[in-house]
Amino acid sequence: xxxxxxxxxxxxxxxxxxxxxxxxxxxxxxxxxxxxxxxxxxxxxxxxxxxxxxxxxxxxxxxxxxxxxxxxxxxxxxxxxxxxxxxxxxxxxxxxxxxxxxxxxxxxxxxxxxxxxxxxxxxxxxxxxxxxxxxxxxxxxxxxxxxxxxxxxxxxxxxxxxxxxxxxxxxxxxxxxxxxxxxxxxxxxxxxxxxxxxxxxxxxxxxxxxxxxxxxxxxxxxxxxxxxxxxx
Amino acid sequence: xxxxxxxxxxxxxxxxxxxxxxxxxxxxxxxxxxxxxxxxxxxxxxxxxxxxxxxxxxxxxxxxxxxxxxxxxxxxxxxxxxxxxxxxxxxxxxxxxxxxxxxxxxxxxxxxxxxxxxxxxxxxxxxxxxxxxxxxxxxxxxxxxxxxxxxxxxxxxxxxxxxxxxxxxxxxxxxxxxxxxxxxxxxxxxxxxxxxxxxxxxxxxxxxxxxxxxxxxxxxxxxxxxxxxxxxxxxxxxxxxxxxxxxxxxxxxxxxxxxxxxxxx
Numbered sequence: 001x002x003x004x005x006x007x008x009x010x011x012x013x014x015x016x017x018x019x020x021x022x023x024x025x026x027x028x029x030x031x032x033x034x035x036x037x038x039x040x041x042x043x044x045x046x047x048x049x050x051x052x053x054x055x056x057x058x059x060x061x062x063x064x065x066x067x068x069x070x071x072x073x074x075x076x077x078x079x080x081x082x083x084x085x086x087x088x089x090x091x092x093x094x095x096x097x098x099x100x101x102x103x104x105x106x107x108x109x110x111x112x113x114x115x116x117x118x119x120x121x122x123x124x125x126x127x128x129x130x131x132x133x134x135x136x137x138x139x140x141x142x143x144x145x146x147x148x149x150x151x152x153x154x155x156x157x158x159x160x161x162x163x164x165x166x167x168x169x170x171x172x173x174x175x176x177x178x179x180x181x182x183x184x185x186x187x188x189x190x191x192x193x194x195x196x197x198x199x200x201x202x203x204x205x206x207x208x209x210x211x212x213x214x215x216x217x218x219x220x221x222x223x224x225x226x227x228x229x230x231x232x
Numbered sequence: 233x234x235x236x237x238x239x240x241x242x243x244x245x246x247x248x249x250x251x252x253x254x255x256x257x258x259x260x261x262x263x264x265x266x267x268x269x270x271x272x273x274x275x276x277x278x279x280x281x282x283x284x285x286x287x288x289x290x291x292x293x294x295x296x297x298x299x300x301x302x303x304x305x306x307x308x309x310x311x312x313x314x315x316x317x318x319x320x321x322x323x324x325x326x327x328x329x330x331x332x333x334x335x336x337x338x339x340x341x342x343x344x345x346x347x348x349x350x351x352x353x354x355x356x357x358x359x360x361x362x363x364x365x366x367x368x369x370x371x372x373x374x375x376x377x378x379x380x381x382x383x384x385x386x387x388x389x390x391x392x393x394x395x396x397x398x399x400x401x402x403x404x405x406x407x408x409x410x411x412x413x414x415x416x417x418x419x420x421x422x423x424x425x426x427x428x429x430x431x432x433x434x435x436x437x438x439x440x441x442x443x444x445x446x447x448x449x450x451x452x453x454x455x456x457x458x459x460x461x462x463x464x465x466x467x468x469x470x471x472x473x474x475x476x477x478x479x480x481x482x483x484x485x486x487x488x489x490x491x492x493x494x495x496x497x
Contacts (some may be wrong), residue, residue, distance in 0.1 A: 012445045012460055013467040020428040020476065021438035026391040064478060129391040129430055164389060209248070211392075 016199040027084055028132040028212040029070045029118045030204075031111040034096065035140035036075040041098035044141060044197075051197035052093035052212050058090035058205035065209035067188050076100070076107035077145070104140060105148030108184065111136045115166045123183055132164045132211060137204060138185070139197070141163060143177030159186050171200060190211075234491075235274030235358045237454035238265070240278070241461045242484040245468035247424060248285040258284030258291040258349075259422050259480035260299050263456070267309040270315045274358030275454070278303050278310075279483040280415065283369055283422035285348035285396055290320065290340075294333050294347030298397055301355055302329040302364075317355060319408050322364055324405060327349070330397040337398075348396035354418050356486065361411040362417070366402055368394040370481075372437045374417035376448065379437035383407050385426055394423070399471040417446050417487040424479030460485075 014020050032055075034048060052073075060066045066089035073093075075085040076098035083091065115134040122131040158165035170181045170189035181189035192200060246257035263279040266493045280299040284291020309317055329351070337344045350367025363371050368385035384406060387394055395405040405416040419442055422430055429441045449460065467473065 010448075010463075012448050014428070014441055014472065016472070019440040019444050021431050021441065023427050023432045025302075063475065128431075129387040131390060132392055133390045157479040184311060205290070 006187055020037045024126045024130060025064070025067045026130050026132055027070050027087075027126065028068055028114055028120050029072065029122070029134040030207060030208055031072045031074060031114055031134070031136045032136040033107055033111050033136060034073065034075050035102060035104070035138075035142065035165055036096050036098050036100065037077055038099050038125070038141060044173065045096055045098040045108070047197040048139070048230055049093070049096055051201035052096070054198050055201035055205050056088065056091050056093050059091075059209065062205075062209050065205070065212050068212035069205075069208045070118070070206040072118070074107055074111055074114070079134060081110070081114070082138040082218055085114075101145040102140070102142045104138075104144035104148040104180075104184075105146045108136075108138065108151035109154060110149070111138075112151075112158060112166070126186055133164055136166050136183075136206065137209075138168070138170045139173065139200075140170070141175045142171045143180050146179045148180065155184055167193045173197070234305050236354065236356075237275050237489045238277050238486050239449055239452035239489050240265075240277065240279070240452055240484070240486040241449070241457040243461055243462060243464040243468055244281075244482040245465060245474055247478050247480040250480060256292050257480050258295060259347075259424070259482040260284075260292070260295040261420070261422075261482040261484050262299055262303060263469065263484045263486060264307075265455070266310050267310045270311075270313065273310060273315045276310055276358070276389055277356040277486055278306050278347070278353070279356075279420055279484045280351070280353040281420045281422050281484055282371060283350045283351075283367070283424075283480065283482070285345075288348040289331075289346045290342060290418060291347065291349060293336065294349040294398065297333050297336055297347070298329045298349050298351050301332040302351070305329070306353075306355060308422040317357070318363060319410065322355075322362060322408050323406065325497055326353075326364060326366070326397070326408075327403075330402065333398060338376075344398040345396075347440075348390065350394055350421075350422065351397050352420050354420060354486075356414065356418065358372070360413070361414055363407070363411060364410045365407045366395055366405050368399050368426070369420070369422040370426065371444065372419040372421075372429070373411065373415040374419075374442065375413065375415055377439075379419075379439060379442055380382070380415075381430065381435070381437050382409065382411070384435055385423060386429075410479070411480045413471065415488075417442070417450070417485070419445075421485075422480065422482045424477045424481040425473075425483060427474050428473070445485050446487055449485055450490065452487070452489065454489050 069088040159168040170185040244259040261281040282295035284295040353364040355362040
């Protein structure tokens with residue numbers, strides 16, 4: 001009697017992870033630049049904290065973005081680096097408290113330095129094409145209490161189609177000095193009516209996820225106040 | 233003189249990011265054996281892949297038009313009495329494809345950049361090959377146990393930036409290279425598969441990736457392998473692949489066939 005012949009199942013293409021190359025993920029660094037000055041006390045800071053949690057949860061739920069988006073958290077005033085860059089899956093939002101003035105100029109300059117250094121670190125350690133254009137995302141409810149014109153110049157110099165050092169976005173919640181914001185930010189700042197910070201953070205996480213993946217990040221726009229309508 | 237013959241297949245599949253947004257696949261691919269070539273050319277093969285830019289609204293039209301026009305022009309040259317392909321002839325063919333895409337945009341009242349696309353093309357002759365490339369993705373050439381990536385995916389400053397045939401100065405990014413040794417197999421893919429087919433740190437092809445295809449394809453008879461196309465489509469949309477990329481994916485596989493066996497008398 002002949003033994004039944006064992007058939008190897010037909011396979012065309014890699015059938016498990018060992019046949020795929022292993023490469024580090026590209027990184028998209030994002031600095032959250034958050035106003036925690038005295039005027040944010042009460043509902044605003046509560047909304048901000050909830051928004052931060054939603055932001056982390058949304059990103060962590062995305063299998064690719066959780067590894068690719070890196071978050072650093074800077075609060076002001078005083079200017080404080082709350083969290084240095086970590087991937088979204090490892091980001092633990094701190095509970096922020098309000099109090100202090102609004103040294104926005106210094107905070108913006110710190111953010112710009114942070115992304116510049118991070119880009120070098122990523123390129124050196126992961127590879128020259130492993131960094132995606134970083135984001136700086138400013139949220140404020142007031143106006144700067146420090147010198148801010150130098151910061152504005154640096155933003156203009158870095159965020160443009162030639163230099164493309166970073167993409168800078170500004171959101172003003174109730175009470176924000178939109179005029180100053182529009183001088184700092186090349187992109188028109190968005191005025192957030194009410195405190196829909198959670199929606200804003202969900203939009204941000206979605207946009208970052210998009211940028212962190214296949215799309216080239218050129219044309220993302222904020223469309224206020226409906227955070228769900230973004231053209232890219 | 234016995235000319236080499238080829239077994240080949242290809243597929244493109246939509247990426248999960250486009251699927252989620254109800255958008256179409258912006259990748260295009262083809263592999264053909266043009267008919268009507270002068271005999272002395274043997275059995276040439278034209279293969280191409282193209283990846284429409286994510287931010288370009290009509291990128292799917294851009295990529296499909298680019299490879300179609302390029303293929304048609306190369307076919308026209310190959311089926312002409314001399315059938316001679318030269319670097320300048322290929323450059324003209326690429327320009328023609330780029331102009332065609334621009335013309336299409338113009339006709340429709342759109343900006344060319346809405347049709348932005350990368351472009352990779354390989355032409356296999358009987359004793360040499362041509363490789364054309366604008367942008368990222370790659371063509372990987374198999375020689376014995378080696379797999380050679382002679383032109384690394386071209387990227388801009390950031391990892392998700394590349395060059396397109398609709399760029400004003402795309403000719404500066406146009407790579408045309410004659411391979412003086414005919415490969416045993418050729419693989420073309422767009423950037424969606426770079427992360428699993430290439431070792432980015434060492435800038436080398438990841439050999440097991442190709443082996444898993446060519447141990448099957450190299451055993452086939454000449455011609456387009458329709459059944460393998462179905463397997464390929466399935467594989468491109470598998471969880472294994474989609475866990476590593478959410479981009480559109482294209483893959484062209486071409487293998488020299490084994491020498492034909494003599495029939496036993």
